Amino acid sequence: MISELLPERAADAARLEQLADAGKLPVVTVLGKFNHGKSTLLNELIGQGVFAVSDARQTMELDAFDQDGVRWLDAPGLDADVQTEDDRRALRGSWEEADIRLFVHSAREGELDGSEKALLAELAADAGHSRREALVVITQIEEVGEDTLADILRVIKEQTASLEVLPVSAIRYRRxxxxxxxxxxxKSGxxxxxDRIAQxxxxxxxxxxDERQMKGIVLRAHLASAGAGRYERLKTLSAERNRQMAHFKSEFGQIQANIHKRIREV
Known part of the structure; x- marks a missing residue:
């Protein structure tokens, strides 16, 4: 019903469906561009080599692993698939399923690009009203010098504004x-x-x-508005149909009268 009446609210409806499962484990989704160290980070966070790590594109689905009451999701790299299917899966993992979003960006890439900034702005806005945490994790910090890293972190913090930025090195941590x-x-961070994720x-x-209550209120209000709008459109269409039927009957009656008149004349 929501998809039919409010197609622009389909994502909210999908999220509300996820929230309806009271027993669902807290979901931490790791997302970011291809080859920025997402899978390596995840493996070190959970202490197991569960997620595939390679210079070639490996993660093409929403890979999941449950551990100690938490579900970890490794999303496909954003922009890795020219057909955008990976992006759709990554966004499903971050918008529909995730309770906590870890946005990964490699220090060796320098500052954020336009698409990353746009997505982080959306995550920040969502965090503001849904209370879903979004953290910016700067990975592979061992690949740049300390002065360079300090400059990169300063710029990224300016770019991300309200979001918390955490620099880490999964390689140093493992070593x-x-x-x-x-x-x-x-020193790995x-x-x-x-600790921040556990919090x-x-x-x-x-x-x-809170999010379930908020989304329920918003969707009910939009449904009521859409229903009222549909009812008004139905009334308008019904009135137009009645007008056209009345016009048709009048025209048809006139045609009948003309036919009867000609028959009498014959």
Whole structure:
């Protein structure tokens, strides 16, 4: 019914359907452009090599993994598929299913481009009224110098405005864990990111309740408006049909009268 009456609100309806599942695990979706280190980041966050890592495009579906009461989603890289099917899957994972969005951008790419800024602006706006967290994660920081990284972070923070920016190195984190080097682990930024995600996860169910109520109110209002508009259009069409029927009957009656007159004359 919503798709028919409010096609522009189909995404809200799909999200509301997700929110209706009270037992659904909190969902953390990792999204960003192809080859920015999303899958590597995810593997280190969960401590297992679950998600495929390669210089070639590997993630073409919404890959999921459940661990310790959290569902992790690895979305296809934005702009990796010229047919945009990957983008549709990535956006489904970030808009319909996700409770927490980790937007990944590689430090080696420098500042954000136009499409990334536009998407982050949408995520920030959504976070403002739905309470769904959106975090900007700058990956592969080990590939640039400290001064360069500082400049990159300064520019990106200006570009993202209200969103929190967290620089990390999944490679340093893995090396630190494997070598028992606590300083390297801390320098990787991963413990801070994991703590921040855990904090967001704890707030998911309360945020869902608020979002469900808000989206329900908005959709009901739009449905009522659309229903009223459809009713008014129906009344207009009905009146026009009655006018045309009256005109037809008048014309038909005149034709009948002319025919009878000619018959009498004959």
């Amino acid at each position: 630190g864990r494997e070598g028992g080097k606590q300083l390297l682990i801390e 991963m413990p801070a990111l994991k 967001a996860v704890r707030l998911v169910f309360a945020a869902r309740a």
